[in-house]
Amino acid sequence: MILKDIFFKKFVITAEIGPPKSWQVESLIQQYKKYLTEKIDAINVTDNQASVMKFGSLGMSILLKQNGFEPIYQITCRDRNRIALQSDILNAAFFGIQNLLLLTGDHPIVGDHKNAKPVFDLDSVSLIYTVKNLMQGYDLAGNKLSGEPPKFCIGAAVAPETEYLDSQIFKMEKKINAGAEFFQTQLVFNPEKFIKFINIVRKNFGKIPIMAGITILKSVNMAKFMNENIPGINIPESIIKQLELDKEKTKSGQKGLEIAANIIKDIKPYCEGIHIMPLGWINKIPQLLSLAEL
Amino acid sequence: MFVLKVKKQEEIFELINNKKTFVFICEGCNEIFLYREEITKFLDSLSKENIIDTKIVDYICNPEYIKNYFEIFKKTIDLSDIILIFSCGVGVQTANKISNLPVYTGCDTLHIPGYKGVETVADENYDCILCGNCYLNYTANICPLTSCPKELLNGPCGGAKNGKCEIDNKKDCSWEKIFEKLKKYNNFEKIKNEILTRKF
Numbered sequence: 001m002i003l004k005d006i007f008f009k010k011f012v013i014t015a016e017i018g019p020p021k022s023w024q025v026e027s028l029i030q031q032y033k034k035y036l037t038e039k040i041d042a043i044n045v046t047d048n049q050a051s052v053m054k055f056g057s058l059g060m061s062i063l064l065k066q067n068g069f070e071p072i073y074q075i076t077c078r079d080r081n082r083i084a085l086q087s088d089i090l091n092a093a094f095f096g097i098q099n100l101l102l103l104t105g106d107h108p109i110v111g112d113h114k115n116a117k118p119v120f121d122l123d124s125v126s127l128i129y130t131v132k133n134l135m136q137g138y139d140l141a142g143n144k145l146s147g148e149p150p151k152f153c154i155g156a157a158v159a160p161e162t163e164y165l166d167s168q169i170f171k172m173e174k175k176i177n178a179g180a181e182f183f184q185t186q187l188v189f190n191p192e193k194f195i196k197f198i199n200i201v202r203k204n205f206g207k208i209p210i211m212a213g214i215t216i217l218k219s220v221n222m223a224k225f226m227n228e229n230i231p232g233i234n235i236p237e238s239i240i241k242q243l244e245l246d247k248e249k250t251k252s253g254q255k256g257l258e259i260a261a262n263i264i265k266d267i268k269p270y271c272e273g274i275h276i277m278p279l280g281w282i283n284k285i286p287q288l289l290s291l292a293e294l
Numbered sequence: 295m296f297v298l299k300v301k302k303q304e305e306i307f308e309l310i311n312n313k314k315t316f317v318f319i320c321e322g323c324n325e326i327f328l329y330r331e332e333i334t335k336f337l338d339s340l341s342k343e344n345i346i347d348t349k350i351v352d353y354i355c356n357p358e359y360i361k362n363y364f365e366i367f368k369k370t371i372d373l374s375d376i377i378l379i380f381s382c383g384v385g386v387q388t389a390n391k392i393s394n395l396p397v398y399t400g401c402d403t404l405h406i407p408g409y410k411g412v413e414t415v416a417d418e419n420y421d422c423i424l425c426g427n428c429y430l431n432y433t434a435n436i437c438p439l440t441s442c443p444k445e446l447l448n449g450p451c452g453g454a455k456n457g458k459c460e461i462d463n464k465k466d467c468s469w470e471k472i473f474e475k476l477k478k479y480n481n482f483e484k485i486k487n488e489i490l491t492r493k494f
Contacts, residue, residue, distance in 0.1 A: 082491075104451050107443050107461050118444065122491060125448035129489045140491070159452045167473045170482070171449035178489055186452075231453040231460055 001070050002098040003042060003153040004181055007209040012273030013294060014072060014184075014211060015285055016044040019055035029067050035282050039289055042070040042099055044184075044275065051078065051111025058088055062095045072155060073097045076105025081121040082130065082140050089131060093150035101155040101184060102127045125174045128154055132179030154179050159186035159232030160197035160212075169200060182209040184275045186232040189239060191266035198270045209272040214264060216256040216281050216288060220244050253284055261291035268292075296323050297404040298382060300332045301428070303339070306378070309398045309431060313375035314346050318363070318389065320381035322353035333380050333400070346374045354385040355416035361392055371395070383422030383430060383437060390435030391417075396479045397435050402428045427493045432485045434475035439492075441468035447490035 006012055015036055019025060036043060043064055047057040061071035073092050075085065089100070104124040108116035122130060130140045137149035156175040162168050172183070188194045194212060201210060217223050220243045223235045239259055249255045264274055278285055319333060320326075337345060347370035354360045364371060371377070377397045379386050386399040404426045421440040429447060430437060439445045443461040450469030453460030459467050476482050 104444060104446065109443075109461055120444045120446070121494075123444070123446045123448050123451075126489055126491045157452075162452060163456075164450065164452070164454060164470060164473075166477070167450050167470060168452060170473065170486070171452070174448055174486065174489070177486075231455055 001041070002151065003072070003155070003209075006041060007182060007272050008207070010041075011268065011294070012041050012209070012211060013039055013276070013289070014042045014044055014273065015040050015276040015278060015282070016046060017060075017282065018046045018049050019057065019060045021052070021054050023055060025055050025060060025063065029063065031282065032064070032069065033067075035285050036069070037286060039294065040285070041273075042072050044072040044101060045074055047074040047076045047103070047105065048079065048111070049106075051106045051108045051113070051116075053111070053113055058092060058097075061092065061097050065096050070099065071097055072099040072101050074101045074103060075127065076103045077120050077122045077124065077127055078105035078108065079116075079119055081119055085122065085127060086130060086134065086139055089134060089152075090145075090150065093152070098151060099153045099155065100131060101157070102131060102180075103157055124156060125171070125178050128156060128175055128180050129178040135179075154181045156180035156183055157186070158183045158210075160188065161186065161190055161193045161234045162232040163234075165197065165200070169204065172201070173204065176205055176208060180208075182211065182272070184211045185213045187213040187215050187226075187277065188263060188267060189233070189235045191263055193234070194267050195270050211273040211275040212264075212267050212271045213277060214260050214274050214288075215277045215279055216253060216260050216284055217243060217250075218253065218256055218279075218281070219250060253281060256281075257284060257288050257291055260288055264288075264292040264294070296325050296382065296406045297327045298329070298380075298401045299404055299426070300329050300336065300380065301400055301402060303336055305431075306336065306398075306400050310340070310344060310376070310378065312344065314373060315340075315344055315376050315378050316346050316367070316371050316374035316395075317348040318354055318377065318379045318381065319348065319350045320352070320354045320379070320385050321350055322355070322385075328380065328401075336400075346370050353416075354379065354381050355388050355420070357388055357391070357417045360385075360389050364392060383424075383428055383440075384416045384420045386428075386430050386435055387420040387422075387437060388417045390430075390475075396481065399428055399430045399435070402426050425492070429490065432488070432490065433472045434479070434481065436468050436472045436475065438468055438472065441465075445492070447492065448485075 045057040045060045057074050061073040064071040108118050137145050158172050223240050226233045227235050243250045377395050380400045382403045390397040403424050405424045454467035454470050459465045
């Protein structure tokens with residue numbers, strides 16, 4: 001299934017998984033089958049997220065596809081030059097992967113191999129443009145591909161609650177011009193800010209599908225840590241107070257689930273779907289969906 | 295030997311676009327290899343009304359020197375719409391910091407084999423990695439290759455926090471600075487319409 005076929009026909013729900021630091025990944029499939037039920041349209045596979053070396057996103061996407069899931073293959077520009085990126089994308093096409101999320105990627109210095117060479121030969125915009133070229137039958141150097149061009153749905157990222165909305169919208173426009181077909185957002189915690197962002201998007205770019213990023217907050221400390229360390233995240237004091245109110249309810253996940261479900265209900269009429277980043281709490285996804293009445 | 299190449303004439307024409315232009319040609323470095331003939335030929339091809347003034351100077355990469363030049367030539371600079379500079383990438387970035395007018399570069403900086411002179415006089419805040427394909431005209435004269443850890447050419451990564459870089463919170467996010475400067479001159483067209491890739 002290619003995501004562009006279902007946008008505007010249904011409210012799209014995707015969930016993110018991070019492969020482990022191991023080659024023995026098959027056992028995870030049982031877990032995904034249990035918690036990522038038929039309500040989940042596609043599963044996003046992170047590409048050595050936060051620059052921490054893990055099982056690769058291409059291998060995991062292939063494994064998911066072979067097990068009946070629909071993967072969204074994430075690709076960053078941190079580790080590979082334009083030759084390796086294009087080659088991997090052709091591999092993905094062969095294995096039936098149709099949905100991509102194209103990102104610049106974190107700098108190696110934030111991860112667990114701090115001395116690694118930061119490649120960044122391309123960036124998110126030029127990678128999107130590269131995939132668009134492949135879809136038209138040409139590589140980035142203008143050479144013709146033999147046979148049929150691959151078919152993909154190109155996803156990109158945007159941060160709607162950043163303090164730098166102007167430059168985000170500027171980059172969003174570049175991504176759309178380069179070929180982005182849908183956007184997945186950084187985590188949403190302020191429905192009002194998100195709706196304001198959506199209004200700007202509609203005014204400037206019309207009906208481009210937007211998937212809102214959602215997570216389940218686990219603790220007050222997690223919320224504070226995210227506010228201080230993760231760019232584009234802005235958890236309001238009112239949410240932190242809710243988490244402080246009943247420590248037991250927060251610890252069990254009940255409070256985080258309620259907060260996330262309320263955010264989903266508030267923003268649902270304004271976007272084309274949600275993207276759940278469970279950050280280890282994959283087992284709580286079915287509960288979240290039922291609380292949010294999805 | 296410090297080697298510069300003059301950009302294609304049509305590229306510079308497009309930048310000038312009939313605006314009143316003040317030209318700096320920097321010949322500070324003893325070992326500089328700058329195609330003076332090409333610059334002269336190019337400037338001669340422009341209409342006299344376009345070029346308000348042309349000055350050949352030394353070391354515009356030095357913050358004190360360039361400050362003085364802007365004071366000495368204030369009269370003709372004030373009559374101009376833009377500053378066009380034929381110098382290395384460091385010179386353009388240093389001039390850009392103090393200029394109230396949009397600054398453009400007419401050169402690509404190629405290489406400095408065996409040359410270290412620039413380190414002694416130049417503003418240490420700016421660097422030029424001699425990429426040979428100068429992007430300063432796109433990025434409001436702030437070089438993303440030397441000031442952004444990801445060397446991004448098409449916009450910010452979105453990682454800035456309080457204006458600081460996500461990799462080093464003592465450093466300003468160069469793309470937010472680029473964005474501010476582009477906003478100031480409402481000069482987004484060039485970078486919006488082109489998808490830039492590095493030519494290694």
